[in-house]
Amino acid sequence: MLNIALLGAGRIGQVHARSISANPDCTLVAVTDVAAEAAHNLAARFQAKVRSVDDILADAAIDAVLIATSTDTHSDLIERATAAGKAVLCEKPVDLALERALACQAKVARTGKPVMIGFNRRFDPNFAALKAAVDSGEIGKAELLAITSFDPAPPPVSYIKVSGGLFRDMMIHDFDIACWIMGGAPSKVTATASSLVDSEIGAAGDVDTAVVTLSWADGRIAVVKNSRRAGYGYDQRIELLGSEGLLSAKNELENTIEKITREGTRSAKPVYFFLERYMRAYEAEWAAFVHAIKTSTPVPVTLADGIAALACAEAATRSVRTGETVALRPEMPGGL
Amino acid sequence: MLNIALLGAGRIGQVHARSISANPDCTLVAVTDVAAEAAHNLAARFQAKVRSVDDILADAAIDAVLIATSTDTHSDLIERATAAGKAVLCEKPVDLALERALACQAKVARTGKPVMIGFNRRFDPNFAALKAAVDSGEIGKAELLAITSFDPAPPPVSYIKVSGGLFRDMMIHDFDIACWIMGGAPSKVTATASSLVDSEIGAAGDVDTAVVTLSWADGRIAVVKNSRRAGYGYDQRIELLGSEGLLSAKNELENTIEKITREGTRSAKPVYFFLERYMRAYEAEWAAFVHAIKTSTPVPVTLADGIAALACAEAATRSVRTGETVALRPEMPGGL
Amino acid sequence: MLNIALLGAGRIGQVHARSISANPDCTLVAVTDVAAEAAHNLAARFQAKVRSVDDILADAAIDAVLIATSTDTHSDLIERATAAGKAVLCEKPVDLALERALACQAKVARTGKPVMIGFNRRFDPNFAALKAAVDSGEIGKAELLAITSFDPAPPPVSYIKVSGGLFRDMMIHDFDIACWIMGGAPSKVTATASSLVDSEIGAAGDVDTAVVTLSWADGRIAVVKNSRRAGYGYDQRIELLGSEGLLSAKNELENTIEKITREGTRSAKPVYFFLERYMRAYEAEWAAFVHAIKTSTPVPVTLADGIAALACAEAATRSVRTGETVALRPEMPGGL
Amino acid sequence: MLNIALLGAGRIGQVHARSISANPDCTLVAVTDVAAEAAHNLAARFQAKVRSVDDILADAAIDAVLIATSTDTHSDLIERATAAGKAVLCEKPVDLALERALACQAKVARTGKPVMIGFNRRFDPNFAALKAAVDSGEIGKAELLAITSFDPAPPPVSYIKVSGGLFRDMMIHDFDIACWIMGGAPSKVTATASSLVDSEIGAAGDVDTAVVTLSWADGRIAVVKNSRRAGYGYDQRIELLGSEGLLSAKNELENTIEKITREGTRSAKPVYFFLERYMRAYEAEWAAFVHAIKTSTPVPVTLADGIAALACAEAATRSVRTGETVALRPEMPGGL
Incomplete structure (x- = not known):
């Protein structure tokens, strides 16, 4: 105990x-x-x-x-x-x-x-099932990864100001997912971003809508889309094209009800935010930590993983400013 | 407390x-x-x-x-x-x-x-959302209800022998759902049933596959399909045609993963059995009971509801034996 | 030529x-x-x-x-x-x-x-694919078939009066589908029906909403649901439970657009009526007839098939009137 | 005539x-x-x-x-x-x-x-419905567009060599879709690309896997993913996040059959290639041209549209080479 x-x-x-x-x-x-x-x-x-x-x-x-x-x-x-x-x-x-x-x-x-970093999404049952399928070769060799990650609504600007910006605060989760699925940090990062959702976010020097492309030394590519405001809920999807097929993790929906009328078919929207979507992930994350400590085995998300995601965030920040593709430092755990 | x-x-x-x-x-x-x-x-x-x-x-x-x-x-x-x-x-x-x-x-x-009967499915979030949509008139007047209810695998024959038979043991849930959604017990019941899944079930005098049609005095109809063995999991769906549309509650699936390859698209199957599907329903059922007792308000599923479902089961049993449509006794709470 | x-x-x-x-x-x-x-x-x-x-x-x-x-x-x-x-x-x-x-x-x-009867639905690409999957044993032995067949809107009462009634005019298609998929005519028929959609249909002595259960001598069961008025379009689905799984043919939808907003997810409804849904089926039906004539091979839908479906319709008509299960004459091509 | x-x-x-x-x-x-x-x-x-x-x-x-x-x-x-x-x-x-x-x-x-350019995809019923929904404001103001466009299999290298490269030959369709939906050409283009599918394509100086990000002067962003080899068919999807929701056009599938067994749920894959997917689009494209000529009204896809897409392709080609974001010439019809 x-x-x-x-x-x-x-x-x-x-x-x-x-x-x-x-x-x-x-x-x-x-x-x-x-x-x-x-x-x-x-x-x-x-x-x-x-x-x-x-x-x-x-x-x-x-x-x-x-x-x-x-x-x-x-x-x-x-x-x-x-x-x-x-x-x-x-x-x-x-x-x-x-x-x-x-x-x-x-x-x-x-x-x-041991230090474990709280990238809870790795423990989401859907994402974990996708990762297991990738690792077992179900779609051959990974080639092109696409991550969609939209929050339902932007946080207050007061939060934005101390958050470190969208890349360090929000997209860092997606950088971790990309590194996790692809098996290491990318070698290059290119970012495009705007403030479309809330002009106060732009006035605070941050962005609220962004697309970042990551590429690995062997040519594999990942692209991440972020928006601070989907409106309809928490949109959290992963899609990976491999040499033998496409693997995707869809959203969890509020319920399974469907209504068909003259106006069309109506069904549920995604669950609203991270508490609804990731509560099971937080529990599994904690259980994994406890298991590692009890058994003296390595924690499943390391400090190095946290640093790789942070390096991606820093590179994306720089890329938006310069309009150039940014190479990650060679000491990052990429280059598979 | x-x-x-x-x-x-x-x-x-x-x-x-x-x-x-x-x-x-x-x-x-x-x-x-x-x-x-x-x-x-x-x-x-x-x-x-x-x-x-x-x-x-x-x-x-x-x-x-x-x-x-x-x-x-x-x-x-x-x-x-x-x-x-x-x-x-x-x-x-x-x-x-x-x-x-x-x-x-x-x-x-x-x-x-107060006596409440444990028809847990009424408290399933999907079925409860469907019922609420029906009651708020979202598809107009109810006309034709279809309930699909398949277990993943048959119980041991020793259980079958003391169960009262498929209609009293298994379909009784669906009779309750039908009475609940339609707002009262039916006036007539017609049943067709076989033993297709396990010949020992037939030898024990019971059936494992059945279709029962219920009709109300005002002409509305419900049909229930049961099988003791779906194999792929717990198949629990409701579909209601109303004067202005179709409302359905689909299954809950194991996860949201989808894989597309040359062989087609592969996605998850329904969750395996009642513990996976209805755990939240059991919790909500108990909370509803506690709430009723604490507030001295009527329990949401009454002993009369339990008797109405049992009357349907008895009528279905008789209908299979005689090949005739069986009228429910007038004291049953039907005839809305 | x-x-x-x-x-x-x-x-x-x-x-x-x-x-x-x-x-x-x-x-x-x-x-x-x-x-x-x-x-x-x-x-x-x-x-x-x-x-x-x-x-x-x-x-x-x-x-x-x-x-x-x-x-x-x-x-x-x-x-x-x-x-x-x-x-x-x-x-x-x-x-x-x-x-x-x-x-x-x-x-x-x-x-x-050679005389071929125009049961066009057998040539629908979806239904044909389902039949092929059944016949190749993809879900084991067929056990419980469910056919949903709703028209978008009722025909004029003048048509109803000369139509022979819902069972001979509309459900006859579904009887044929049932006989086709199950491999022969059923041995027994039980029907429940009402006039819920249009009181003039009832006044003309016909029904507009019906559930018919068919059973075969070996215990297999099929159930057909019909409504003259779905409102949202032509609802044409088949679902077959076999000993190793469930096979279904869903509706064809107007398009593949999906919209998610705060109000939920909106997608297309089924195509409106038989011309939209079955145009390809009519073409394939005719091609099959021409092929049979040219090659002097048997036509794929025989006069006997037309008679089996008609016998089901007659039995269903009688069952509604008497409240009894009706046995098909032994000379019908059932009893596999 | x-x-x-x-x-x-x-x-x-x-x-x-x-x-x-x-x-x-x-x-x-x-x-x-x-x-x-x-x-x-x-x-x-x-x-x-x-x-x-x-x-x-x-x-x-x-x-x-x-x-x-x-x-x-x-x-x-x-x-x-x-x-x-x-x-x-x-x-x-x-x-x-x-x-x-x-x-x-x-x-x-x-x-x-009049000169019309054959961007057939604008006439696909699904994409046209999506465009109409966007233009009627169904999801508010467009913000983030994502286009997925994968061919089933790469063409022969002999074709690649005269094709002008992936951006001019294949992604040019997606550039047109992006300009069409967003209402004009982008102001900046950033591209990441590799040869992952076929090393001969790389040896011929071309790429087979690419992600291109387009941005407009007002901050709106689009991202296009291309692969020459999906394997499972022609993957053609559009997804647009607006200020009030998400609108997407999914793939057309081979049929509507679904099979659920112990192994999971199996459904159809996307139709195989452009003839299966876009035959109706080609017909509608031609009908639109004929209509414009007959009525002396403007053709719906102009030579300027063809040039805008080509300008995007040229910019993407340059961006891959330099690792820099490329600005489109001011005379392009962007900057809405």
Whole structure:
């Protein structure tokens, strides 16, 4: 039975608290948050204690921490927690700055402690089934990957301003999916982006609609489409053309009802947002982390994976600015 | 907070135990089963006590009982529990014999205690959405209902022999759905049935494949198809033609993956059986019962509903034997 | 090159004229119709001559006739044409009266000339693909067949009055499909029917909504649903449960457009009526007839097939009246 | 009644000959081809005469010519035919060289004769329905367009070598669709491409797999995916995200059959290639041309449209070479 501390009691922290408490192999023992009330509410609901970060890290009885704090604290907390001997599951992104993330990676390496990055979508049953089918050769050799990832509605501009921008905040999930399915980071990145959804997003220096093309040294290509506003729900699809066929993961819909009238056929729309779509993924993600820690096996999403996705985001940001294709640094884990 | 006792710790009892323990407005305090080990295992898992039926019914602190014992005990236990002042949720069918169920209904009426019958499918999100769409007039006036209900594989013949037969054991769910959607019991029933799946089922005097047509006094028609063996999973669909369109509830599938190759397009099959398909329905069913008891409002599925479905089953059984259309007794709640 | 005469220049006659003229192995040389103007218009359009029935049948240069006249003339014309040595393709039904059709069959038998009945749906590419899949054992042994067949809107009551009723006029197509897929006529028929769509249809003694269950001596079952008014288009589906799976033929839709908005997903409805749905089937039907005549091989839909479907229609009519299951005469080609 | 001459009796010429002969408002009177046998076969089949180009252009009785010769002859023939007073429908692309196409456009302008470019896909019923829905505002303002366009199998390398390359030969259709739906040419083009399918295509200096991103001055974005080898058929889909929803045109499938077994659900794959998918589009394209000529109204696809698509192809070719985003010349009809 692992003792877990949760750092961060905000929206995503609450999601993780549910996964932790639902897992039979661990116990949520401590919670911390800069917002005292949030910490107390969550602690009360899950029968945990509110403690300080220092206190948590000093407690030898705590085996692992889940970092769900604001992004600017991720690298520091990863470094401190691993130095204190804890296993870590940290929300994405590792950091907004690639350099800082690389420095964090170097420090963590010296501790030998496992750090897993919270790319929850890898644990979605549909995406996981697609990945398994690809890996078992069901459509031959992968050639052309297309990821569609639209949010239902844009976040407040106040959030946009501290988010690191669409590529680091939103498309980073898709970069990870692309690297995961293709088996490593791409060698080149080209991006086109605009602010079409909300002019305030553009005024804040960010984009809300983007297409990014990734290519690998062996010629394989991936393209990611993002929009901050689909309106109809959370549109999360993957489509991979291989040498022997096309494999795709469609959306999950609200229900299976269909109505046919003179006006046509009416059916359900995709489920609204990430809580509806990915709750099972969060649970499976946590279970995978707990399993890796318990069995001393590698975590399935590494800090290096988090850095590869961040490198793609940085390259896409640069490509939009310069209009040029950007090569990823050779030390990225691409070039399969 | 309602205190609940669970009578019956078999497969379906375990399903209900999960719903009871997941519901924030009630506590599972007692469990009983003729199989002592099953009772103890379930009690241990859900922190309840193993007690006798007599003991449970005598305990004034217990507000409601959930009856999930074998069918031949249902009527007796409903009568005893309501006489003891308990609210009751009883698994379907009420009884194998219509006469016995009617006698039970009369006794219960004198106690004034609420009895809900466990027709879980009414609480399936898809079927509930279809019913809501019908009731709000989305396809005009209902005319022709078609229910497809196939199990993945037949039960053992030992079960068949005590089940009361396909109409009372399996199609009773579909009779309830038909009565629920059409708003009352039919006036006539015609059945055609065979043993095609398993010759031992035929040897035991039962059928495994059946089509039953129900008609209402106003001319509306419903048809139910049952098979004990679809092979590919649990096929549970409803389709209603109304004066202004067609409304249907499709199956839930295992995932959203699609693969297109030279051989065609491959996608998922329906989820395998009732646990995969109806777990959310069982939870919603129990929540509806708890809500009704807490607010002293009528339970959404009554003992009369259970009797109407049983009357359909009895009529279908007779129709297969005689080759004639069977009229339901006038006291059934049909003739809308 | 076969010389063809078309008897009947009404709506369905015009459909056949197009198939005849599109077929490279035959020429439409003569047309007749009791309505002189219709005959002349069609003849002009397809460069044929208007001639009398007597004249056509006396012309040794005419190889085959396509009978698309009113139903009450079918038997007579089949008898006269075959007696005159012509091959015949006759629209369904053979006759409104089973006795008359049987007498016709006896006369035709003495001429040895081929008579094909126009059950066009057998030549629909979807239904033909389903039949081929069944016959090649793709879902094991057939067990439970379900046919849905809804017209978009009821015909005028004046048509209803001379139609022979829903079972002989409309469901006869579905009876043929059932016999074709199951490999012979059923042994028993049970019907339930109402007039829900148009009270004038009921006043004329006919029904507009019906469910008919057919069963074969070996226990296999088929159920047919008919409505004269789906509203949204022509709903033509087949679904067959076999011992190893479910095979279905869905509707053809107006287009492949899908729109997802806050209101849900909107897609196309089925194509409107038989001309949109079955034009390719009519062409293939005619090609199959021409092929059989040219190669002196059996026609794929025989007069016996037309009689089997008619026997089902007669049995269904009787079953509605009596409330009893009706056994088909033993001489029907069932009992596989 | 328009008299039509067909220049080119190859594969696509034969497709057009069928459309011409099926159209009631025109007659195919003359055919020419450098391959005498092809010309004679086609002429015999459609009762036209084989004549030389000079002869055809000199014949005042010929109203219009359809140019379906090899691409390198298009500009010359357009110029000569319009100079001779003929209306022209010319297959895509206008020319392999943008400069040559622009010179052709200038010459044609002086004749005042109508020239339509054969972008058949605009006349596909599905794509046309999507365009109509966009234009009527069904999903608000267009924002992000995605076109998937995969051929079933690559052409021989001998064809590739004279084709002008994937962008001018294959993706030019998609460029036209993008310009058509978005209402004008884009301002910038970025391309990523590889040879993954056939190494001989790479050795010939061409690519077989490509992703091209187009952007408009107002920030709207389109992305096109091409592969020369889908294997499973012709994959032709459009998907447009607008401010109020998502509109998509799916593939047409071989049939509507679905089979569910233990192995999952099996359904049809897309129709195999452009003849199966776009035959109706070719007919509608020709009907639109004939209608424009008869009514002296503008043709629906202009020479300028052909040049805009060619400009995109040229920009994409350059972008792959340089790794840079390429701006289209300001004289292109973009910048809505």
